[in-house]
Amino acid sequence: MARALYIHWPFCVKKCPYCDFNSHVRDGVDHAEWEAALLADMRYEAETASAQPLESIFFGGGTPSLMPPALVGHLLAEAETAWGFAPGIEITLEANPSSVEAAKFADLSAAGVNRVSLGLQSLDNDALRFLGRLHDADEGIAALGVAQQHFRRVSFDLIYARPGQSVAQWDAELQRALAFGTDHLSLYQLTIEANxxxxxxxxxxxxxxxEEDPSADLFALTRERTKAAGIPAYEISNHARAGDQSRHNLTYWRYQDYCGIGPGAHGRRGGMATVRHKKPENYLSAIARTGHGISEIRPLPRREQAAEALLMGLRLNEGIDLADMAKRFAISACMLVDRQRLQMLTDLGLTWAKDDRIGVTAQGMPLLDGVLGELVHADLVEA
Structure with missing residues (x-):
């Protein structure tokens, strides 16, 4: 039963040089046309997925803060009509920290958004220029202040492990970030993505x-500093005060059902995987033809679901319960992970095991891809 809704807004003012998300730069956007398309796509999902009240909605992109607040409000009203909202629903919108977009924060809050995720990316002007950002540090910090006035919950992103970045430089930037007092931080190592x-x-x-060793030192420092500040890591790159974890992202990491609408959006609901058309123009054409934006829908075999659940769940500090997962996917627990390799990785201090629950240690998290490659049973991945 779908408990979360993802809405993708694909447009940006500029494509960042590190970004491999489905984002596009266009000279103009017909907001009325996009409102009609997204509403149609949402209605299709609501008719197809179960009617369980939504526990979270996430506007991602692209740059959703470019959306008119009225459009955001209309989408939220339709979602509430279609599914209903669970008490205390979390409604997050990703935002760029420009002064123009910050000026919309009051109206976005009035429209129903109660959590914002700001793409600050750095507090250093040289780093912001390197990352291709259009705002400077002062503008970003000002936008953060406006966000904290209008939203009860505020998170922001920083990118570290940049070329030539020292431990001392990152420590100073991180300590400054922690001083702003937000309940959540997303701290990502710079990854060079293809294309x-x-x-x-x-x-x-x-x-x-x-290089890897200096990056690992920065990762260790990040965990140390955030834990001391009372917002420890709960996922490999995400840190929060108790109770302020991103409930929407936990839906993904705990492999619970969610619907995804908008260009390129993925969904997992009722044992089916959905993918929307990526190119905005193709998405609009599909809506006009079929009433939805789906380019691919397929059933997920139980083994594939189990493999995805393992790969997502082991990103979390809480780890996964093998017995619960075996029952959920009707697969023997011995088929989920390689027990001999689990013991080897645990002896090396990279994983932990307690009764039926297993997870990756702080020492293992910087090596997560390699750890998962060793741990997840080969027959499961290759099925």
């Missing part, structure tokens, strides 16, 4: 990514 401008720059020798 981005940064990937091209690295190939051309424009810059060299930070």
């Amino acid at each position: 981005t401008r940064f990937a091209t720059d690295v190939r051309r020798g424009v810059f060299t990514p930070l």
